[in-house]
Each structure stands twice: as structure tokens, then as C-alpha cells.
Amino acid sequence: MKRTTLRTTTALALVLALAPITAAHAQQITLWAGDTGTGGEIFAEMGKAFEAENPGVTVVVEEVSYQTLVESLPVQLEAGEGPDIAIITDLGGLSRFYQDITPYVDAAYFEKEWGQTLQWLRGGDATSTAIYGMPTTLTVNGAYVNLTLFEQAGVPVPAEGATWQEWAEATRQVAEATNTEFAMEMDRSGHRFASLAISYGAQLVDEQGRPVVDDGLRAAIEQFVAWHQDGTMPMDLWGAVGGATHRELFSDFLNANAVLYFGGSWTLAQMDSEVGDLFDWAVVPAPCGPSSCTVMPGGGAMTVFSHTQNAEIAGKLINFFAQPENLDHYISTEVEIPSAASQIANGVEYPTASARTSEALATFINQIPKMDAAAYRFQGWRYQRAMMNALTTRISQVLNSELTVDAAMERIEEDVDLAIQAAGGQS
Amino acid sequence: MSARVQLASAAGAILSLPARLIEPAMSGIQRGVGIKRMPWVFLLPNLVAVILFALLPVFINVFYSMSGSDRLFPWDRPFVGGANYQSLLDCTNYLDPSTCSRDLFWRALGNTMVFVPVQVICMIAIALLTAICLNRDIVGRGFFRGIFFFPVMLSPVVVALTWQWILQRNGALNGLISAAGLTPVNWLIFPNTAFFWSVFVTVWAHMGFYTIILLAGLQAIPRDVYEAAKMDSASPWRVFTRITLPLLKPVMLVVFILAVIRSVQTFDELYVLTGGGPGSATMLMVQYIYEVGFAAQPRNFGLAAAASLFLGLALLIFTGIQMRISRGGNND
Numbered sequence: 122m123k124r125t126t127l128r129t130t131t132a133l134a135l136v137l138a139l140a141p142i143t144a145a146h147a148q149q150i151t152l153w154a155g156d157t158g159t160g161g162e163i164f165a166e167m168g169k170a171f172e173a174e175n176p177g178v179t180v181v182v183e184e185v186s187y188q189t190l191v192e193s194l195p196v197q198l199e200a201g202e203g204p205d206i207a208i209i210t211d212l213g214g215l216s217r218f219y220q221d222i223t224p225y226v227d228a229a230y231f232e233k234e235w236g237q238t239l240q241w242l243r244g245g246d247a248t249s250t251a252i253y254g255m256p257t258t259l260t261v262n263g264a265y266v267n268l269t270l271f272e273q274a275g276v277p278v279p280a281e282g283a284t285w286q287e288w289a290e291a292t293r294q295v296a297e298a299t300n301t302e303f304a305m306e307m308d309r310s311g312h313r314f315a316s317l318a319i320s321y322g323a324q325l326v327d328e329q330g331r332p333v334v335d336d337g338l339r340a341a342i343e344q345f346v347a348w349h350q351d352g353t354m355p356m357d358l359w360g361a362v363g364g365a366t367h368r369e370l371f372s373d374f375l376n377a378n379a380v381l382y383f384g385g386s387w388t389l390a391q392m393d394s395e396v397g398d399l400f401d402w403a404v405v406p407a408p409c410g411p412s413s414c415t416v417m418p419g420g421g422a423m424t425v426f427s428h429t430q431n432a433e434i435a436g437k438l439i440n441f442f443a444q445p446e447n448l449d450h451y452i453s454t455e456v457e458i459p460s461a462a463s464q465i466a467n468g469v470e471y472p473t474a475s476a477r478t479s480e481a482l483a484t485f486i487n488q489i490p491k492m493d494a495a496a497y498r499f500q501g502w503r504y505q506r507a508m509m510n511a512l513t514t515r516i517s518q519v520l521n522s523e524l525t526v527d528a529a530m531e532r533i534e535e536d537v538d539l540a541i542q543a544a545g546g547q548s
Numbered sequence: 549m550s551a552r553v554q555l556a557s558a559a560g561a562i563l564s565l566p567a568r569l570i571e572p573a574m575s576g577i578q579r580g581v582g583i584k585r586m587p588w589v590f591l592l593p594n595l596v597a598v599i600l601f602a603l604l605p606v607f608i609n610v611f612y613s614m615s616g617s618d619r620l621f622p623w624d625r626p627f628v629g630g631a632n633y634q635s636l637l638d639c640t641n642y643l644d645p646s647t648c649s650r651d652l653f654w655r656a657l658g659n660t661m662v663f664v665p666v667q668v669i670c671m672i673a674i675a676l677l678t679a680i681c682l683n684r685d686i687v688g689r690g691f692f693r694g695i696f697f698f699p700v701m702l703s704p705v706v707v708a709l710t711w712q713w714i715l716q717r718n719g720a721l722n723g724l725i726s727a728a729g730l731t732p733v734n735w736l737i738f739p740n741t742a743f744f745w746s747v748f749v750t751v752w753a754h755m756g757f758y759t760i761i762l763l764a765g766l767q768a769i770p771r772d773v774y775e776a777a778k779m780d781s782a783s784p785w786r787v788f789t790r791i792t793l794p795l796l797k798p799v800m801l802v803v804f805i806l807a808v809i810r811s812v813q814t815f816d817e818l819y820v821l822t823g824g825g826p827g828s829a830t831m832l833m834v835q836y837i838y839e840v841g842f843a844a845q846p847r848n849f850g851l852a853a854a855a856s857l858f859l860g861l862a863l864l865i866f867t868g869i870q871m872r873i874s875r876g877g878n879n880d
Contacts, residue, residue, distance in 0.1 A: 196620065198619075199620040214845050214846075352603075355717075357717055360737050360826055361734075361822070361823075361826050363823050363824030363827055363829070363830065364824040365839055366823030366825075368823065506844075506845035507845055510843065510844060518827045518828060521739060521827030521828075522827075523655075528646065532651070535650045540848070543615045543848040
């Protein structure tokens with residue numbers, strides 16, 4: 122009896138004594154993925170392959186809501202908590218929490234594939250060469266057009282290179298001829314408006330990371346207000362809502378109540394499943410402004426956070442995901458727009474996508490080379506969200522006659538300055 | 549001893565077990581602190597909770613309102629003194645928000661100052677009317693009490709989404725209007741109609757709660773007073789103004805204070821229904837605080853804390869006035 126007790130005690134003591142050593146060998150990486158599309162499913166699957174190549178490493182992929190990534194994650198990071206890695210969309214805004222993983226990845230390969238988009242993760246620091254993660258996908262703003270309504274109205278669809286005004290005129294004619302409620306609609310989003318603004322010559326942010334409120338922005342706001350006043354665009358989105366609230370009415374396009382809807386590539390799957398062949402639709406090349414034919418890029422990136430205890434493993438895991446075969450598998454299964462240069466150049470096959478969706482994806486991808494430098498700069502700016510919130514808030518006030526365009530321009534500048542000041546004045 | 553007595557005795561033993569378990573410890577504490585200080589010992593758990601969850605956050609809020617940067621932890625935030633207050637109060641003309649440095653704060657304050665009296669008066673008037681109707685001997689009284697109380701149990705977001713569905717351009721209300729051969733109205737795109745519906749929806753959502761309180765107050769009024777008035781041939785209006793209202797005054801004051809506090813705190817319904825729009829027509833103080841402190845990037849905790857202290861101060865003054873009036877009423 123005594124011997125048994127002694128053995129049990131010794132075994133327990135050994136287990137307790139060795140536990141920290143075992144734990145030290147086992148390294149766990151937690152990755153947060155948003156719950157859109159296939160969520161973290163594909164990364165979990167590829168994570169298993171990484172575990173097989175790296176014994177002792179466990180990759181835990183947690184699927185969280187997009188809201189969690191936008192609202193909770195920044196607070197957790199501020200407190201030095203949260204996952205080791207996450208797929209995020211506020212690329213510039215969270216830049217101060219990133220871990221440089223340059224020593225653990227093939228830096229030359231990363232620069233070759235994502236030269237432009239890696240800069241978005243550097244929070245506007247033009248001198249930095251640090252690699253903070255891997256851009257996963259690219260999203261592109263764009264216009265969906267109801268071709269059936271154009272056909273019924275007998276109005277020719279404007280060709281590539283048509284201006285915003287030509288599109289407005291054509292869609293107005295279609296709406297009148299077919300008794301459709303609205304000619305054009307645009308998500309109530311500063312990001313969507315930035316596409317119009319930059320094509321009208323707005324810079325929004327300069328090379329030094331300072332906000333720019335210029336004549337291009339004024340021209341875009343004036344045009345936008347005019348479209349609301351003459352009924353080309355409904356007041357329901359930008360007019361009816363206040364503050365920085367995001368709102369969309371893509372259902373209007375799905376129900377053929379709008380001739381043109383300016384949204385983004387992320388609604389392609391919805392179009393495919395909900396509209397199918399009910400009417401003929403297409404994504405059209407970016408409407409042109411007086412300055413350029415650009416739309417805003419967007420997208421997600423997988424980044425490592427500085428509080429991680431396993432920076433090396435996290436870096437290697439991202440390097441593993443970035444390999445061409447893994448990247449192709451992810452992009453084609455998710456039916457997303459690739460962000461890697463070689464994928465954009467060579468194209469990606471989407472075996473599960475319909476012909477119409479593949480065509481629309483090709484149109485979105487074709488807009489990438491036409492994107493203005495200002496669009497890329499704005500996308501990577503740390504205070505992009507401050508500018509976008511100011512745009513939505515102030516433009517809605519102009520639409521409701523609370524502010525003049527001049528006053529709105531002043532307020533936009535003040536709002537962004539206040540945000541920069543609140544963050545300690547670092548651009 | 550009967551089984552019932554045995555059962556009662558066992559239940560008593562079980563129920564008194566916690567008291568018997570802590571008795572030695574309490575006796576020890578009593579010996580240590582003395583019997584005079586024992587009330588403080590009993591109050592301690594609640595005091596700790598109040599200090600931790602009510603007083604400490606107020607002090608932290610005061611500190612945040614006097615600090616800058618978008619950092620979360622107080623020790624990372626530089627002290628800026630009254631800069632946030634100065635920024636909020638910087639106006640050329642306080643009656644014209646467009647002359648103010650933080651124009652949206654003043655617009656939200658102005659909207660709140662209109663919204664609160666209108667909503668509270670409508671709320672109390674309708675709740676009182678409903679309570680009086682429900683206090684009468686009508687058929688299906690219990691059913692109607694349930695119906696009026698039902699919206700109170702709904703989540704504010706559900707309330708707002710339901711009304712958005714009713715009021716939107718192609719919503720249920722416009723469907724009915726069209727069916728009646730009238731011209732539909734896009735209710736939420738005009739400042740005046742959006743404001744009207746904001747008041748309506750919040751009254752609809754909360755009046756059931758106040759109706760129940762007022763109903764309890766009405767039922768507490770002795771019947772013989774009404775019978776005496778009836779014998780004196782008093783008119784219904786005279787009965788209402790001379791008996792019902794005076795005797796309901798203490799309950800009305802409670803309802804009034806609760807309604808004002810709830811009205812000033814209005815956020816979720818309107819945030820979902822109108823987002824504060826059109827423009828800033830329905831943006832109230834709490835939405836302004838939320839937008840500045842949480843929706844903005846970078847988050848301006850300092851400015852949001854300063855604005856919330858203004859709101860807290862206004863509520864404190866208002867509650868003080870109410871308490872004074874209430875005390876005056878009791879002395880009468």
C-alpha cells in the first residue's frame with residue numbers, strides 16, 4: 122500500500138515537473154478569421170499541413186464575426202491581448218500593433234508579389250521595409266449594371282472609358298423608359314465615395330500622410346449632391362442616414378429597382394445565388410472622372426501582432442500560406458480577387474464559379490492596373506477611416522441643407538485633423 | 549412528530565445552515581470591530597460593489613476627459629487638462645451649431661433638448677390615458693394589459709428593425725397608403741417626419757412600462773374617495789383633476805424621473821432606425837458620444853468622456869430638481 126502511494130506520488134511529481142518543459146516545446150498559434158465566405162475553413166485545412174511539417178506546433182483557427190475584427194480586436198490589441206495572427210481589413214489603422222516578420226519569410230518573394238499592398242500595412246511610413254503580414258485577397262469597388270433594363274429601354278450600354286456623367290445620363294434614360302425607381306445608387310460608405318472622388322482628382326491624403334481637401338473633392342461632392350437633387354440617386358442611403366453609419370441597399374439592385382449600383386466585388390456571390398438568370402447583369406469597367414478611371418481597392422491581410430510569444434512560428438506559418446500552391450487553393454476556393462502579382466498576371470481558375478461570375482471577376486481584376494496612385498495611398502493611410510467617417514457624415518449634412526459644400530469641406534478637414542490630434546499627432 | 553413537522557424542521561435546518569456556518573466568523577468580527585461598527589461590516593459588500601462599479605468608473609471618466617491620445621490605458625494617456633472641454637465649448641454663437649468647433653455636439657445637444665420634453669410629455673400623457681382605460685372594468689382588460697406591455701420585452705434593435713421595415717420607402721405603411729390610393733411618403737428621408745417617427749417609436753416601445761406603474765398607482769387610490777365624489781355629483785373632469793391627479797402625484801414623479809432619464813439615454817432604437825439622420829436631425833447626445841468614442845478611428849476617448857460628463861451633469865441637476873419638487877410634494 123505504502124509502495125503504491127509512493128509510486129503514485131513520484132509519477133505525479135514527475136508529470137508536474139515535466140509539464141512546463143513539454144509546454145515549452147509545444148507552440149500554439151491562434152489565428153482569427155472572419156466568418157464571411159468559407160471563414161477560416163481553408164486556413165484550418167492548410168494549418169494541418171503546416172503542423173505535419175512542424176511537429177510540436179498547433180495551429181488553432183478561430184472563426185469570429187467581422188464586427189469582432191473591427192470593434193473588439195483593436196481594444197484587445199491595445200491591451201496586449203488577442204490572437205497571434207488575424208485576417209484584418211483596417212490595414213493601416215492597426216499598424217502600430219504589428220510584428221515585423223521579415224526574418225521568417227522569403228522577403229524578396231513577398232516584395233515581388235505584394236510590393237504595393239505591403240505598404241498599406243506600414244501605416245503610411247514610406248521609409249519602412251518591414252513585412253508585417255500577407256495581403257490575402259483584394260476587393261475592388263465597382264458598378265453593377267442591369268443589362269436587361271438597358272435592353273428594354275433601347276439605350277446602348279456606355280462603353281469602357283465612359284464618364285460618370287455619361288453613366289448618369291444613360292441610366293436616367295433607362296430608368297425613365299422602364300419606369301425603374303432609381304438610375305444610380307451607391308453604398309453609404311466613405312470607401313465607395315472615395316472611388317468617385319479620386320476619379321474627380323481628389324488626393325485625400327498626400328505623400329507625407331497629411332489629409333488633403335482639394336478641388337477634386339469639392340467637384341465630386343458637388344456632382345454627388347446634384348445627382349441627389351435631380352433624383353438620379355435616392356436620398357434613402359446618403360440622405361436618410363446620419364453620422365458614420367454604413368448602409369447599403371443592394372437589395373434595390375437585386376430587385377431590379379436600380380439601373381446601376383456602385384458597390385464592390387464582395388457581393389458577387391450574392392448576385393450569383395439570388396439573381397442568377399432572373400435578369401441579365403454585368404460588372405462594368407470603372408466609370409471615369411475628369412482625372413482618372415479609378416476605383417478604390419480594398420481587401421484583407423493576415424498579420425502577426427507584436428504581443429505574440431511565437432513570432433518566428435507565426436512568421437513561418439504566414440510564409441507557408443503564401444506559397445503559390447496554397448495561395449491558388451485559397452483564392453480559387455473562396456472565389457476571391459487575388460492580391461499577389463503573379464496571380465493577377467496569370468489569372469486564377471475558379472472551378473465553382475458560374476460563367477457570369479467569372480466574367481465579372483475578370484472585369485474587377487482588369488480595374489486593378491488602372492487604379493490611381495492616390496487610391497493606393499488612401500487605402501494604406503492610418504487615418505483612412507477618419508476621413509471616410511468625415512465624408513459620410515458631412516456629405517449627408519450637405520444633402521440635408523445643414524451645411525454648404527464649402528462648410529462641409531472645412532469640417533472634413535477639421536474632423537480628420539482632430540482624429541490625428543487624438544492619436545498623438547502622428548501621421 | 550408528524551411527517552410535516554419533520555419536513556419543516558429539516559427545511560429550517562437547511563435554510564439556517566449558511567447563517568450557522570458564518571456565525572463564528574461574524575462573532576469574531578464583532579469582537580474585533582465592536583458592535584457599533586457592525587452595520588458597516590454588513591454594508592461593506594455593497595459599498596465595495598458601488599465603489600468598484602459606480603464611483604471608480606466616474607473618476608476614471610473624469611481622468612479620461614482630461615487626457616488625450618487614442619490609447620486605452622490611463623497611464624498611456626497624456627494629461628491635457630481642460631482641452632477637451634474647451635474644444636466642446638468653443639462656439640462663437642451657442643445658438644448656432646455651425647459656429648461651434650464641435651458642431652455635431654451642439655446639434656446633438658439641441659436635438660436632445662427638443663426630443664426629451666416632447667417624448668416624455670407624449671409618453672406620460674399616452675401612458676396615463678392607457679392606464680386610466682385599463683383601470684376601468686372593460687372586456688379583455690388582462691389581454692390589453694399584455695398587449696401594451698409586450699413592446700417593453702422586445703430588444704430595442706428588434707423594435708427599430710421592425711419599424712424600419714414598416715417605414716421604409718417600400719415598407720408596410722406605404723403599402724397600405726398605396727392600397728388606399730394615396731401617395732406614399734418616404735418617411736425617413738425628411739428631418740421632420742424622421743423626428744416624428746423617432747418620438748413615436750420610442751414612445752411605442754416604452755410606454756407599456758410606465759402604463760403598468762401608473763396603473764398600480766391608480767389602483768392604490770381608495771375607491772371610497774371616488775364614491776364620495778360621485779355622491780357629490782362631481783363631473784368626470786373634476787374627479788380626474790381633483791382626485792386622480794393629486795393622489796397619483798408621487799407615482800407620476802417617479803414615472804417622470806424614470807422617463808426623463810431613459811429619454812436622455814435614448815440611443816439604440818434611433819441608431820438602428822435613422823442612424824441619427826437625415827443629416828444630423830435625430831442624432832442625440834448618446835449617439836454623439838458613441839460615434840466619437842467608439843465608431844471613430846482613432847477613437848477619441850477624451851472628447852467622448854468630456855461629452856458624457858456634460859450629459860451626466862445635466863441629468864444630475866435635473867434629478868436634483870425633481871427630488872426637490874418631490875420632497876415639496878410630500879410635505880404638502
